[in-house]
Amino acid sequence: MRQWLQEEYDVIVVGAGPAGSTAARECAKRGLKTLVLEKRQEVGVPKRCGEGLGEGWCRIAGITPDPKWARYEMHGAVLWSPSGKKVVIPTPTKGWIIERRVFDKWLAEKAVMAGARMITKARVIGVIKEEDTVKGVIVETPDGDFEVMAKIVIAADGVDSKTAKYAGLNTVNPATEIDSGYQYEMVGLKIPEPTDMIHLYFGWDVAPRGYVWIFPKGPDHANVGIGIGGHIDKGTAKEYLDRFIESHPEIFENAGIVEVNAGGIPVGAPLKKPYANGLLVIGDAAHMVNPIHGGGIGTGMEAGILAAEIAEKAVRSGNVSEDVLKEFAEKWYEKRGNQLLQVLKVRKFFEDLTDQDMEKLADILDDKQLLLDFADGRRTAAFLKFLAKAPRIALKAAKHLK
């Protein structure tokens, strides 16, 4: 390993999550000499994730779902209003609750098989900068500290990203723009029907500025988690989640906890400038996350593929300056970022709703596909038209979505 840290690279990827491993795989496929540095001692562990992944993302990421990690197939979502009204939304496409500890290693394997080098327990503690350009990283390992040079560094080091900060970018998540998450993986619970859908529970007393989720990994096995606004000071995410579990004995009475997780979910705007001279930032580190549901696996992998394309262009041209790397941001915003910014507006509208508004929506919702599309940043005009049935809510929508 020591030898690997004494060579120079075309690309160093910091972080071996879905974004980093995908970027590394694509860089290696393009013939770039690539090194991945993972700070944890094990790839994929501990997870900070509800583990939902839709089939569309697999297509985009160029991967075929494998039963090793695609644990339980999902066909829609059930939304529960604060008073317990149930809105069942089947989806035409399917998704899976996956096993991140298997998935992340599987993706890492793809990167290595494509030719990337990867090591764990290798923490980046600084970047090497010359004339305002990132030239490499300083990495702390069991074999000592090393300065490793690379033409491009791709920061895929998650919500607690330091690499971009070391390089001088401001990646701080304001408290209102991050969700505070807590989750139990539970077995022996009675998941409400249908068990092949994700269940989401809303309400200001349930999960302020967020929701509780039950993501089934089987008929009696699920990730049960919560995300609340990072600025909420009435209680912690754990307290709200524990209260939810206590108030639903019909689901949890005979359940056990086999894992506990926590994490921050960057639900604000993606970085305007996810690059600097010699540096690209992708995934959670660049807040490339859906601001409504907080999903970031798919967006991270998609950004990884694009980052590799731009990295190759920069390396081959011998110019890794912002002038070249800004194309990453341009293409990413066109492909995904602008949509996420629209979803962010929809999130701000949703968080303006009272419990009463949510009940009203549950009552009048007829076209369920419309709600899904709207929450995905599309068909906004059609949704506003539908809201004519609820003038109070329509006013709020107009405020956020015009």
Add this chain to the structure above:
Amino acid sequence: MTKGVFIDKTKCMYCGGCTAVCPVNALELKETYIEWDPEKCIYCGACERFCPAGAIKVVRE
């Protein structure tokens, strides 16, 4: 209690979320602990409000 940022190890999940909300980069997630830098900290309390596990206590004086 003396001034400082105190992390309850029985509650901390080492998720690193606190490091993401810290406006001055005074916290860092290590493998099994959170490192706090008293030189950088401005005692704003963002980490305490954010912490999903209620593991952080910011004592200002």
